[in-house]
Amino acid sequence: MASVSRRESRAGWLFLLPWIIGFLAFTAGPMLFSLWLSLTHYDMLKPPRFVGLENYREAVRDERVATALWNTAFYTVLHVPSQIVLALALASLMRRAGRAAGFFRTVLYLPVMTPPVALAAMFLLLLNGQNGAINEFLGWFGFTGPNWTTDPAWVKPGLVLMSLWTVGSTAVLYLAALTRVPLERYEAARLDGASPWRQFWHVTLPGISGTVYFTVVVNTIASLQVFTEAYAMFFGARDQQSKEGDAALFYVIHLFQEAFGSLRMGYASALAWGLFVVIAAVTAVQVRLSRRYVHYEGERS
Amino acid sequence: MKRALVLLGLLLVAVAFVYPFWWLVSASLKDRAHVFDNALLPAPFSPGNYVEVWRAVPLLTWIGNSVVVGLAAAVAVTLSSAAVAFGFALFRFRGRGPLFGLVLATMMLPAAVTMVPVYLEWHAIGLATTQVPLWAQNLFGSAFYVFLLRQFFLGLPSEVFDAAKVDGASPWRLFTGMALPLARPGLVVVFVFELKNAWTDLVKPLIYLREAQLYTLPRGLKAVLDRFGEGGEAQWELVLAASTVATVPMVLLFLVAQRYFVRGTVTQHVE
Numbered sequence A: 001m002a003s004v005s006r007r008e009s010r011a012g013w014l015f016l017l018p019w020i021i022g023f024l025a026f027t028a029g030p031m032l033f034s035l036w037l038s039l040t041h042y043d044m045l046k047p048p049r050f051v052g053l054e055n056y057r058e059a060v061r062d063e064r065v066a067t068a069l070w071n072t073a074f075y076t077v078l079h080v081p082s083q084i085v086l087a088l089a090l091a092s093l094m095r096r097a098g099r100a101a102g103f104f105r106t107v108l109y110l111p112v113m114t115p116p117v118a119l120a121a122m123f124l125l126l127l128n129g130q131n132g133a134i135n136e137f138l139g140w141f142g143f144t145g146p147n148w149t150t151d152p153a154w155v156k157p158g159l160v161l162m163s164l165w166t167v168g169s170t171a172v173l174y175l176a177a178l179t180r181v182p183l184e185r186y187e188a189a190r191l192d193g194a195s196p197w198r199q200f201w202h203v204t205l206p207g208i209s210g211t212v213y214f215t216v217v218v219n220t221i222a223s224l225q226v227f228t229e230a231y232a233m234f235f236g237a238r239d240q241q242s243k244e245g246d247a248a249l250f251y252v253i254h255l256f257q258e259a260f261g262s263l264r265m266g267y268a269s270a271l272a273w274g275l276f277v278v279i280a281a282v283t284a285v286q287v288r289l290s291r292r293y294v295h296y297e298g299e300r301s
Numbered sequence B: 001m002k003r004a005l006v007l008l009g010l011l012l013v014a015v016a017f018v019y020p021f022w023w024l025v026s027a028s029l030k031d032r033a034h035v036f037d038n039a040l041l042p043a044p045f046s047p048g049n050y051v052e053v054w055r056a057v058p059l060l061t062w063i064g065n066s067v068v069v070g071l072a073a074a075v076a077v078t079l080s081s082a083a084v085a086f087g088f089a090l091f092r093f094r095g096r097g098p099l100f101g102l103v104l105a106t107m108m109l110p111a112a113v114t115m116v117p118v119y120l121e122w123h124a125i126g127l128a129t130t131q132v133p134l135w136a137q138n139l140f141g142s143a144f145y146v147f148l149l150r151q152f153f154l155g156l157p158s159e160v161f162d163a164a165k166v167d168g169a170s171p172w173r174l175f176t177g178m179a180l181p182l183a184r185p186g187l188v189v190v191f192v193f194e195l196k197n198a199w200t201d202l203v204k205p206l207i208y209l210r211e212a213q214l215y216t217l218p219r220g221l222k223a224v225l226d227r228f229g230e231g232g233e234a235q236w237e238l239v240l241a242a243s244t245v246a247t248v249p250m251v252l253l254f255l256v257a258q259r260y261f262v263r264g265t266v267t268q269h270v271e
Helices: A002-037 A054-061 A063-095 A098-113 A116-126 A133-140 A152-166 A168-179 A183-191 A196-224 A228-234 A251-261 A265-293 B002-028 B048-056 B059-090 B096-108 B112-124 B136-140 B143-155 B158-166 B171-182 B184-200 B203-208 B217-228 B236-267
Strands: none
Touching: A002 A265, A002 B059, A002 B096, A002 B112, A002 B136, A002 B171, A054 A063, A054 A265, A063 A098, A063 A152, A063 A168, A063 A196, A063 A251, A063 A265, A063 B002, A098 A152, A098 A168, A098 B002, A098 B236, A116 A133, A116 A152, A116 A228, A116 B002, A116 B217, A116 B236, A152 A228, A168 A196, A168 B236, A183 A196, A196 A265, A228 A251, A251 A265, A251 B112, A251 B203, A265 B112, B002 B236, B048 B059, B048 B236, B059 B096, B059 B136, B059 B143, B059 B171, B059 B184, B059 B217, B059 B236, B096 B143, B112 B203, B143 B184, B143 B236, B158 B171, B171 B184, B184 B217, B184 B236, B203 B217, B217 B236
């Protein structure tokens, strides 16, 4: 039997080989490499020059880092909760839509398929302050919409608004989670005379809290790395600087510009490690909080 | 009554979600004077925008590049992730648990951390300005897909494999002859997800592609936006025509493969 299990073990490792090679070549190796790079000045022309912690000291003083951190935090704090709440509301509605749910699921998911650059191009015009459709819509109700794409105070809220259009994937995930909450629990709650609102707080939310928690973590990590839409809308080949002041300068955009615009590979690596620490810290806090608030009992997780 | 309210609410939401698509297609068919008018139907009807943008930029080349890169990325990641997932699901060996934990951990790793060093690796072997970095990493499996396919393999009846093992089938035969055909729905999920990711990604093309001849569609679209959009010549109808060209294939892919997208999205969280 020993030889059989040794054969089995060898076969297992062989199947895992691609991943192990990839992990060493594209994850572990690069991480070590970048840790060392972050202690150097490297412009790809001359060999890296060791400078100790200078890049990190510079990052702490860099005003654009401060701006980028502020912008990224601002965006994340607005984007994640609004995404979660809207997705939950839409999923709850779909849950009650009976056979029509499939149709609405299709419609809500479609925007997720749009290439972000196309989305950026569309929303530059839809959000346009003078003649954009969104402000025209607000005008029907007597509101004068802001200059979403040019007023530095409104650029980030505009990006958050735009991000809500792709809420569909989260809503679909919630819909699936909602259908796993046992119906008997709602009946029991109704017998106790619980209002729909109380049912939501005491049956629905505990029943799907594991899924909600998962989406909060994943969305936060993604949101702290927000890049594509903002870059496509406000940064380009001609001007490295955003025209709208620095209102859309997010952390990864700054990192990208330092690395591939200015070829400051050492400094960009230090910035990347800074982001890694921030994300790890935020995730750790969320894990701690989850121990208090997340109930896994109802879910097959 | 309550049901009617729910449906009415959803219908309003649906209108709001479909509107940007409608607006995009409609505006892409308007002439320059009317592209900002938000009219539901284009008047005058100007399909010439598509011809004009087709002549101004190598749209067909970019579509071809996107198809090639997308297919390479999707095929590579599907097969490699399936092999790795099969290794985790079917064989028992020391270190399997911790190793799978490591796979899951890499899912949480911010991509921005490896962006610079991986670029320098491709630069070191002289491939940094080719399309290779856009798909070659997919040859080594990807954590989320490994996770997803492992679920699939674990869901298959193990007796089938045990019987075949007793019959002396080699592990490779088990994989190609039984596991792959049985897990076909899972493979399709991975394939269509990655096709969509590769087709829509801007980050890697921005980092790696320098020549317009090598651009994928999103990178080309960014160039169109830079040239004809805000800071450029203000020919938005061309930008929108190109945007439509980039979007339509993904909409069609979704309509054809909807259930696979939904299945993949839902499997994201069964930890």
